[in-house]
Amino acid sequence: MTRPINQQWRLAAHPVGLVRPGDFQLTTEPVPELGDGEVLVASRFLSLDPTNRIWASGAESYLPPVAIGEVMRGVGVGVVEESRNAAFPVGTVVEGVLGWQRYSRSDGRFLSRAVSYRDVPLERYLGIARHILLTAYFGLTEVAPGRSGETLVVSAAAGAVGSLAGQIGRLRGMRVVGIAGGPAKCRWLAELGFDAAIDYKSDDVDAALRRLCPSGIDVYFDNVGGAILDAVLAQMNVFGRVAICGLISGYNATAAQPGPANFANILMHRLRVQGFIVSDHYGRIEAALAEVVPWVDAGMLRWKMDVVEGIERMPVAVNKLFDGSNDGKLVVRV
Amino acid sequence: MTRPINQQWRLAAHPVGLVRPGDFQLTTEPVPELGDGEVLVASRFLSLDPTNRIWASGAESYLPPVAIGEVMRGVGVGVVEESRNAAFPVGTVVEGVLGWQRYSRSDGRFLSRAVSYRDVPLERYLGIARHILLTAYFGLTEVAPGRSGETLVVSAAAGAVGSLAGQIGRLRGMRVVGIAGGPAKCRWLAELGFDAAIDYKSDDVDAALRRLCPSGIDVYFDNVGGAILDAVLAQMNVFGRVAICGLISGYNATAAQPGPANFANILMHRLRVQGFIVSDHYGRIEAALAEVVPWVDAGMLRWKMDVVEGIERMPVAVNKLFDGSNDGKLVVRV
Numbered sequence: 001m002t003r004p005i006n007q008q009w010r011l012a013a014h015p016v017g018l019v020r021p022g023d024f025q026l027t028t029e030p031v032p033e034l035g036d037g038e039v040l041v042a043s044r045f046l047s048l049d050p051t052n053r054i055w056a057s058g059a060e061s062y063l064p065p066v067a068i069g070e071v072m073r074g075v076g077v078g079v080v081e082e083s084r085n086a087a088f089p090v091g092t093v094v095e096g097v098l099g100w101q102r103y104s105r106s107d108g109r110f111l112s113r114a115v116s117y118r119d120v121p122l123e124r125y126l127g128i129a130r131h132i133l134l135t136a137y138f139g140l141t142e143v144a145p146g147r148s149g150e151t152l153v154v155s156a157a158a159g160a161v162g163s164l165a166g167q168i169g170r171l172r173g174m175r176v177v178g179i180a181g182g183p184a185k186c187r188w189l190a191e192l193g194f195d196a197a198i199d200y201k202s203d204d205v206d207a208a209l210r211r212l213c214p215s216g217i218d219v220y221f222d223n224v225g226g227a228i229l230d231a232v233l234a235q236m237n238v239f240g241r242v243a244i245c246g247l248i249s250g251y252n253a254t255a256a257q258p259g260p261a262n263f264a265n266i267l268m269h270r271l272r273v274q275g276f277i278v279s280d281h282y283g284r285i286e287a288a289l290a291e292v293v294p295w296v297d298a299g300m301l302r303w304k305m306d307v308v309e310g311i312e313r314m315p316v317a318v319n320k321l322f323d324g325s326n327d328g329k330l331v332v333r334v
Numbered sequence: 335m336t337r338p339i340n341q342q343w344r345l346a347a348h349p350v351g352l353v354r355p356g357d358f359q360l361t362t363e364p365v366p367e368l369g370d371g372e373v374l375v376a377s378r379f380l381s382l383d384p385t386n387r388i389w390a391s392g393a394e395s396y397l398p399p400v401a402i403g404e405v406m407r408g409v410g411v412g413v414v415e416e417s418r419n420a421a422f423p424v425g426t427v428v429e430g431v432l433g434w435q436r437y438s439r440s441d442g443r444f445l446s447r448a449v450s451y452r453d454v455p456l457e458r459y460l461g462i463a464r465h466i467l468l469t470a471y472f473g474l475t476e477v478a479p480g481r482s483g484e485t486l487v488v489s490a491a492a493g494a495v496g497s498l499a500g501q502i503g504r505l506r507g508m509r510v511v512g513i514a515g516g517p518a519k520c521r522w523l524a525e526l527g528f529d530a531a532i533d534y535k536s537d538d539v540d541a542a543l544r545r546l547c548p549s550g551i552d553v554y555f556d557n558v559g560g561a562i563l564d565a566v567l568a569q570m571n572v573f574g575r576v577a578i579c580g581l582i583s584g585y586n587a588t589a590a591q592p593g594p595a596n597f598a599n600i601l602m603h604r605l606r607v608q609g610f611i612v613s614d615h616y617g618r619i620e621a622a623l624a625e626v627v628p629w630v631d632a633g634m635l636r637w638k639m640d641v642v643e644g645i646e647r648m649p650v651a652v653n654k655l656f657d658g659s660n661d662g663k664l665v666v667r668v
Contacts, residue, residue, distance in 0.1 A: 061602045062572075225598070238396075239614075244601045259593025264559070267578045267609035268395045275601035280573075 003030040004040075004081075008071045009100035009314055014058035017252050018322060023056070024072060024100075024315040031103045039080050039088045041096075041104045041111070046076035046311070047126045048318045048330040049160075050223075053251040062277050072100035072314075076334075077114060077125050088113070093122065095129050100314050102334055115289060118297040127160060127303040127329040128296055130285070131278050135245060136164035137288050138281040139221055140172070143274050144243035146219040148173030153213065153232055156223035157194065158185035160303070160329040161245060165221045166194050167301050174219070177212050179205065179228060181324045192302055205231045216240075224249045226257065233262035236269050244275040252322055304328025337364040338374075338415075342405045343434035343648055348392035351586050352656060357390070358406060358434075358649040365437045373414050373422045375438045375445070380410035380645070381460045382652045382664040383494075384557075387585040396611050406434035406648075411448060411459050412668075422447070427456065429463050434648050436668055449623060452631045461494060461637040461663040462630055464619070465612050469579060470498035471622050472615040473555055474506070477608050478577035480553040482507030487547065487566055490557035491528065492519035494637070494663035495579060499555045500528050501635050508553070511546050513539065513562060515658045526636055539565045550574075558583045560591070567596035570605050578609040586656055638662025 005028060012025040034040055054061045055073045066073050076098035080088045085108050088094060096111035098104040114125060126132065139161075146152050152169040156162040157178025169176040170193050178189040179198045186197035196212040198205060205228060209217070216237035222229055225247030236242070250257040266273055281288070295301050306328040308317040313332065320326040339362060346359040368374055388395045389407045400407050410432035414422045419442050422428060430445035432438040448459060460466065473495075480486050486503040490496040491512025503510040504527050512523040513532045520531035530546040532539060539562060543551070550571035556563055559581030570576070584591040600607055615622070629635050640662040642651040647666065654660040 062604065230593075247598050247601055250598060256595055257598070259564075259595050259597040261590055261593050263593040263597075264581050264584060264591070265609075266607060267581055267611075270396065270609045270611060270614055272606065272608040273600060274606040275599075275604045277601075277604060280604055 003032070004103055005029070006031050006101055006103045007311055008102075009311070011056060011066045011068055011070055011072055013068065014065070015053070015056055015252075017254050018319050019053070019056070019315050021315055026312060032105065034082055034084050034105065037085050037107050039085045039106055039108065039111070040082040041078040041094055041098055041106060042081045043076050043078040043098050043102055043104065043311075043334040044122055045078075045126050045307075046074055046098065046100060046314065046332045046334060047129065047131070048308075048314065048321060048332060049075065049131070050246055050248045050251060050321050052318055053322070057251075073097060074100045075129070075131050077122060077129065078104070095125075100311070102311060115293065117293060120296065123307065123333075124303075124305055126331045127305055128164070128301065132160050132329065133164055133292055133296075133301075134281070134285065134288055135161050135278040136168055136221075137292055138278055138284075139243040139245050139276060140165055140168050140219070141288070142281050142284070143276045144219045144221065144241035144272075146172060146174050146241070149175070150218035151175045151177065151213050151215055152219045152221065153177045153179065153209070153217050154221045154223075155179045155228050155232075156246070156248060157189055157197070159223060162221070162223050163189070163192060163303060164301060167192055169219075169221075170194070171295065171300065175213075177209070184327075188304075200228060206234070209235050219243075221245060222247075226250060230260045230262050233260055233265045233271070236265060236271050238269045240269060240271045242271060242273040244273060248322065306330045308332045337367070338437055339363070340365050340435055340437045341645055342436075343645070345390060345400045345402055345404055345406055347402065348399070349387070349390055349586075351588050352653050353387070353390070353649050355649055360646060366439065368416055368418050368439065371419050371441050373419045373440055373442065373445070374416040375412040375428055375432055375440060376415045377410050377412040377432050377436055377438065377645075377668045378456055379412075379460050379641075380408055380432065380434060380648065380666045380668060381463065381465070382642075382648065382655060382666060383409065383465070384580055384582045384585060384655050386652055387656070391585075407431060408434045409463070409465050411456060411463065412438070429459075434645070436645060449627065451627060454630065457641065457667075458637075458639055460665045461639055462498070462635065466494050466663065467498055467626055467630075467635075468615070468619065468622055469495050469612040470502055470555075471626055472612055472618075473577040473579050473610060474499055474502050474553070475622070476615050476618070477610045478553045478555065478575035478606075480506060480508050480575070483509070484552035485509045485511065485547050485549055486553045486555065487511045487513065487543070487551050488555045488557075489513045489562050489566075490580070490582060491523055491531070493557060496555065496557050497523070497526060497637060498635060501526055503553075503555075504528070505629065505634065509547075511543070518661075522638075534562060540568070543569050553577075555579060556581075560584060564594045564596050567594055567599045567605070570599060570603050572603045574603060574605045576605060576607040578607060582656065640664045642666045
């Protein structure tokens with residue numbers, strides 16, 4: 001039987017700075033026959049996330065680095081086309097670590113049935129897939145919880161995770177201040193119900209935080225690190241909580257990044273600073289979904305998609321996450 | 335009635351770098367008559383602690399800075415000599431914020447009856463007073479708990495708090511590695527039952543940590559910050575916990591201190607880094623004392639005293655905490 005032809009982006013070189021086209025190589029080969037317990041997933045949409053840059057870097061992180069020659073690691077959503085695994089019959093819509101490729105063969109690990117939302121078409125699904133929405137949720141639930149009336153600051157607040165984190169903070173009754181780049185993104189934060197937005201490209205972030213967080217900052221959901229983390233640390237209240245979700249300001253750095261100069265505030269204000277990745281918390285995923293799915297179904301969360309057409313554009317498109325040019329959750333339609 | 339004459343060290347200038355004699359001024363005045371609800375405490379031993387340097391600095395910290403002209407803030411142990419407060423009859427041995435002075439007048443706030451240990455003379459009491467022993471205890475209980483079999487690293491491990499933290503770690507069944515300055519202190523750590531000691535003055539700390547913590551580091555009880563914090567962060571295990579008890583390496587700094595260059599490991603290894611001071615946890619003091627008092631009474635904890643004679647030596651003696659010349663809990667006999 002003729003096998004489907006796969007296209008796969010393989011890592012050719014660990015990027016230095018922004019990704020360059022030669023860092024990845026597009027290869028073509030037939031999909032192998034499935035073994036017992038395996039499924040073949042046809043990718044529909046592949047997610048581009050800042051963490052792709054970490055995985056490509058060659059450095060140890062929270063996962064082993066992608067090796068030269070390997071298919072690039074990435075999350076996506078697709079449909080089971082062949083199955084020798086009863087848990088995933090043909091036609092099942094799944095999400096998971098599909099890789100940067102048209103077809104992925106899986107034994108079911110790192111694969112889940114897509115969450116059952118009521119009215120979310122596949123084209124918009126990755127905006128609230130597990131690794132996005134539950135990152136925002138667990139960050140504000142398990143890692144850096146906040147109470148009604150407390151002040152939450154979110155960086156990269158117009159990003160896929162940040163915009164949801166801010167909305168969850170509002171649902172919890174927090175005062176939410178978002179930090180984003182440019183007036184369009186800041187206007188969008190206002191539409192989402194954020195109490196205030198800071199444009200780090202034109203505002204004095206220290207002064208804006210003082211003005212917009214008159215009672216100080218209780219919770220910081222950080223996606224960026226760097227100078228903005230330092231500015232927020234300086235204004236954290238006693239017993240404040242910081243969720244380190246991402247440190248995107250350093251992901252393309254070619255030199256060692258300095259640590260936060262205001263680190264001593266962790267002692268002086270007895271802050272709790274905790275790094276996390278979403279899968280650490282999947283032990284509590286059922287309770288999490290029971291809370292977030294009704295929010296989505298009731299239209300209480302909003303999100304935007306930025307859809308790039310064609311798998312061949314993946315390596316170039318990933319840079320949009322770092323130059324601020326993406327507008328909504330960045331995905332590639334395969 | 336003739337009033338006792340008080341001697342008081344008042345802050346004359348916020349120190350820059352190490353404390354200089356002119357930063358404090360010794361003044362003399364009669365003790366005022368007590369008001370209703372007040373007690374007069376005669377200081378017996380005054381505690382010199384690294385945090386004194388923070389309080390003198392003029393910067394906001396976890397408490398307001400001591401103002402120029404005010405009696406220097408400090409903890410001590412003494413005896414109630416006059417009382418108009420039923421909670422503290424004459425003769426009661428008390429500990430608390432007595433200040434750098436012979437006599438303190440108090441309304442009872444920041445004052446407690448000394449802990450009732452069986453065989454601890456007043457001369458040795460400050461070595462295991464609340465603000466020392468419970469700092470070690472809460473740091474390893476509430477802030478950065480560890481399990482039997484995990485690896486604990488303690489910095490300033492021969493110090494008053496660090497030496498107790500390490501011993502508590504051993505009582506919990508942890509592998510305990512202490513970092514201290516010089517062979518004599520490292521030998522003492524061995525006598526206390528530490529599994530290993532690193533002399534940061536002569537050892538390569540990175541290499542020594544790799545050798546002595548072959549399973550990585552699960553809990554770090556940090557008293558120093560700076561380069562040693564950076565070295566430990568690099569070797570923390572996934573889900574490691576860091577208690578920031580002190581950042582003594584920066585207390586005498588005259589320029590801004592860089593943050594830890596390995597800060598990104600907080601994300602990559604999903605560490606929890608939390609600053610604390612002992613009084614944050616006094617809500618659970620009864621349970622804490624119920625656990626630690628039997629340890630002391632049974633001789634399961636050891637500690638050394640470094641007793642400086644005479645209140646007039648306080649401003650000079652405090653520097654011993656920062657040049658490493660103290661040998662045991664530093665106190666002044668009044």
